[in-house]
Amino acid sequence: MTLEKLKKHFPWITLLTLVVFVGALDSNFLRPENLLQLAGDISTLFVMALGITFVIYLGGIDLSAQSVANMTTVLATLMLPIFGASTAVICVLIGALFGFVSGFVSTKLKVPSFIATLAVGGIALSVGQFASGQRALYMDAVLRDQSFSWLTGNIGGIPREMIIALVLLVGALILERRTTIGRAFKAIGAGELAAVASGLRVGRYKMAAFAISGAFAATAGLLFAVKLSGGSPEMANGFLLPAIVAVLVGGTPLTGGVGGVLNTLIGALIVAVIRTSMLYLEIPATAQQIFFGVVLIAAIAFTIDRGKVRTVK
């Protein structure tokens, strides 16, 4: 196998290397239930990363995801007594709406997505703060269990949220590989001008990507709200950077057209392993940030396929 062919496999090789490395230092780490739990715990973050993948795949970025998730935790908690289980649908639609607005601002008003999503995120944050009355809110336990028992607990030892995340992954994978939308995303990411000249409605597809990202962000927020049985306009803080890192470290570079949702799965697992490995390697509290940064640089250095990225900006 040549190096060229091997490159494609670098992300999961990196993941495996990390796992083996940490496992060698503490064999407890390799216990199946531990690995299962590690994967389960990253599920919510992974769902958000999954959505962001589509935007990055088109060469943009979505910085509004965390704010949308924050807002969703609040809205979900508020709507649960009124709408019951259909709260989930409403939340996802609202998330998609915010994503769509980001997409509109970015594609139609030509504001770079970095700024557009940051700004729309600010709006989402305001909505969340306003709706919550600037307090943490709690879900009624009975109502939660009535409407959302399918989101919590385990099936055969596997956390339900992990199953949901996997279902979403399969959905995203089908979207990416098997649908016209996914094909259009690929074309736009790899060669936007050619896509335009082929008569694709590039603007619409881009807005769709942002809307999908918003919907996934809302889903992540919803999962988190149900898991924590409440909501607050700050609750999903700390999601954004790890989610973006998961996308990037998985091998979907910001230049677009390369990578995909499977890469994000690997990236999210890499993030989870790095994070958890700090416990197993007993990294002192004050050194954890440095450790994260340095391992991240190493992981990214291994996972990006530079052959497909023309200039390194």
Add this chain to the structure above:
Amino acid sequence: MSFIKKFIEQEAINRRNFLFASAMGAGGLAAATMFKAGPARAAIEDPAIAWSYRDRTNPYWNAIVSGGESFVESIGKSKADLINLINEGSSEKSLSDVKALLSKTNGKLALAIDTNDSPNARPVVEAVVEKGAFVSTLWNKTADLHPWDFGDNYVSHMAWSDVGPAEQTATILFKAMGGKGAIVGLGGIASNNPAIERRNGLDNAMKKFPDIQLLDYQAADWDTQKAATIMASYLTRFGDEVKGVFCANDTMAYGVLEALRAEGLAGQIPIVAYDGNAQAVDLIMAGELLATVYTNPYWGGGITAALAYHAAVGTFKPSEEPHEHREFNGPTILITKDDAENFKKQYVDATPSYDWKDFWGPSTGAITY
């Protein structure tokens, strides 16, 4: 064996669900006492001890950790034996870290934790209980979550009732202003419990001083620089009207003070704050800050870890303790210019030594909702 264990745990969870259901109805109280004792487990030998908290960039949390370390040393271990879990303001990381640690230690764990956001307390406690480890919480938990619903494993919850002390600082501020005039306020992250309680304290005090007017109250998110910017803007908006400033914590007060210093107003407009950090105490002695409230995070950090540990090793059985020993308020000390020097000598320059087995001595009683 594991099948039986699973069954018992499942039962415990079902019971909790039932409890919630019945708590809605009239039979709630009776049910609660019926199922008071959860599944008691044998004591853990030499559990790992961990503190999970928000960040290391804040003197408050540093004091918490120092207390935790002091406790760890008191049982003949080294400081490094205290495992630090830092959530960086992320509930998601907080929960994942706890689960990972539970898995690593296989449940042989005594955990002290502030769960970052109150809704996060339930999943954390449930995860700990499921693994048979022991947890004591600090600050954040929802009102419907109680240690006694989880048998021994959810050992205790400590918080501080900030309403009263905040009312006291506000009163000191109003009196310094001669009982009349206008003030501005700076709050913490709006949805945080302490931020809400401290604001309530201010409101309570205002009721007693009808001539005091609150011009505006904005959240500066506990952040020094944000507070400086907001204070500067207040000065533009209200000009000389501002006769006093109420800050929900010390770090924001520093920002307020620097915004005033830039205008040559430092020390001229009275400010009250909260937390009792060393710098704040110095500022009180210098006359630039009027009052703050010390919550003794050092003791809080130590005793929370101590409770979890001693419950884990079986020194005491939590389920046999009264409710006021499972949910209690920590001590608060009001610091003004009169007692600042004394306070500094006692708490800042020297670290008081505590008996980490006197779990409830300094506490100020049960938490009321």
Add this chain to the structure above:
Amino acid sequence: MFELKKVEKTFPNVRALKAIDFHIERGEIVGLVGENGAGKSTLMKVIYGAYQHDGGEVLINGKPVRFENPRQAMDKGVGMVFQEQSLIGNLTVMENIFLGFERQFVKFGIVDWKKMAAAARHQLAKVKLSIDPKMVTSKLSFAQRQLVELAKVLTLEERVHGDLVILLDEPTSVLAKEEVQLLFKLVRELRSRASFIFVSHRLDEVLELSDRVYVMKDGEVVDHVKTSVATAESIQHKMVGRDINKEYYREEKQLSYDPAKVLVELDAISLPGKYQDISLTLHAGEVLTLVGTEGSGREAIIRTIFGMQKPQSGSVTVKGRKITTYSADAAVANGIGYIPRERKIEGIVAGMSVYENLTLSQMGRYSRFGFLRIGDEKALAREWIKKLSVKASSEYADCGNLSGGNQQKVVLAKWRSGGSDIILLDHPTRGLDIGAKEDVYEMVRAMSADGVGVILIADTLEEAIGLSHTIAVIKDGEIQKRFDGKPGHKPSLFDLIHYMI
């Protein structure tokens, strides 16, 4: 004085250069020709230091040298004049000229702009260009940019002791005829100061300008002849390794079109700054060629028909329906296909396979409820790979890795397989070798025979004359003259040029 001996360059899986022997003497102009993929660009990159050779020797005055980057090559007097757009648009002319070599104007870290402007004027004078060196480069015309490129390379004169070797890579591709002549005159004058390596697809120009010609094929130099004794045919023969029909436009094969069936009608469309008052009609089976210089407005007209630009006044009617919304997707829905000049940027999506590229414009037809029918897509791709004999390993091959001609075939197949019956061709043979060009011509004729209307912007006038039924000459955005181009009644080159300039 500059010499390559048995130079080798190997890429993973490919031996790109095989034992290349090459030399150039002081003041000589040497042509370098070969089909696409023959190794010309690799050889050039080795010469100007972008690639490093991994066998043999590069010698200057008998001494072996090795260039790790273009800068080291420049320091030894080897400079490169790139194709059109290699100046940085947001910089001024003088900054472009001295890019990377500002140090001579810098004192204590500060740039002396006056001194640089004066030096730049000196360089511009060498190429007889009188423009303000402080001008922003993006405001220059193509021809001016080409000359600035040359001026930039000529700064080597002051910087390097010893002889200069200057590579000219397709310098004429964007120039009008008279600009080409101007350039050639300049190069001939400059041979007192430098030697030139002239790379071009246009054999006539190579023969006109060069003293000797190297012919490359499959990574080897297959021949090297003095132009005084060479003929275009013999060189073509060497390049292709087979005989080329001299009359390769095959006018005799041209069929007449159906004047009763109008496909596109432009009625007095105008777009200020681009074109004015353009009225044209395209019929089924007709090949309509727009002839004019670079920037005459031809591209804008084509892009208007494809919906990518909106005219300010006038109307476009496609198959009897007046266009109201100008967008590419509406044009595609109307059966219009566009084969853009920037094949690699606008034509194909590099990184996507042949079958993915093929259905890009017609995904609706190959999907059900938004889900792709990938099996059908692949079958389509296999069919068209066979039909157009596309050289691709399979329908999975990455289009970015195909040669230019095969990429063009994929683009054509994209539109033809989708049933487009109005095809807009913008420089379809640009950068293609002779064999590939012939294939394109064959496709144009085949489309015409199928009743497809074709609007063509040709790479050369010969092409335009040879292929079209109708020719419209455009200058400064206006139609100057229309010619009927039926076989036997074709206008001459001179007729066209007369109206172009």
Add this chain to the structure above:
Amino acid sequence: MSFPDRDVLHRWAPLLVLVALVCFFSLVNPNFMSLRNFARIGISATPPLMVAVGVTFIIIMGSIDLSMEGAVAVCAVVFAAIFIWLGGTLASWAWLALPACIVVGALYGLLNGLVHVKLRIPSFMASLSMGFVGIGLSLLMTGGDRIRVEDKIFRSLLTERYLGFPLMVHVALLVILIAWFIQSRTAIGRNFYAVGGGEELAHASGLDVKRVRVLGFMLAGVFYALGALFAVAQIGIAETATGYNFMFVSITSVVVGGTALWGGNGGVWNTLVGVLIVNVINNGMIVMGLPRYLQDGVLGLLVILAVVLSTDRKSLAFVK
């Protein structure tokens, strides 16, 4: 030809937006339009201005730098530590802490640039990771504590006023002039534009693009260090949190000022206007008494508006 008109309009659009905002807020609350308030805006704008100017050079190159929060934290902490260690007042050898801080900033930028260029990691990811490293480094140095800098001479940057503005605003203007000088008069400054305008072309022209990139990140590091100094002067505290909030604010400011994220245009003056726009909005929202929970959303809307007005959208094929 309407071309030049549009060019001119877009060049001045950010300034017009700024003027419009000032007028608007002044109408709502006349107190806004006062020297004292402008001085207040000046104080809060100074540290982010330095950081934004630093990242401007990077953005002109078409790259991005997200490491500023870490860089500012490291610089602030190193400065304060050395300052206190050497005596704690500018009237002693402690002044050496000032150049030391700048050097640390440059080294940090150098490392950032090397990780980006040598490991060939896109700057977004390289600098994001380096940001984590920086935050971690400052945490390691302080152990989470705050270092107080209370020297009256150093703090005179905040407390001394000339012409109604504190000293730090004057110093910042001087730094802006230097930055403008670097941008327009030095070879390296112009090379940033060359790299942003066409990296491959610049390389083929013999420009050592890698060197320019690394130097760019180094230069940015120097400005981050200046930002750190002003932040410490403003608050009197150096800590890990000194760097917080700089990342999004500075990049937003740069874009609002009219420098495009894809590189090649814009510059220091744009950034000055951009930083002022953001700070005027922040100040103005409080001055007009907007509730806090609305401020994020209103800031977002105004930022979109400002960017929309100041970009020449017609010349763009597409935006990422």
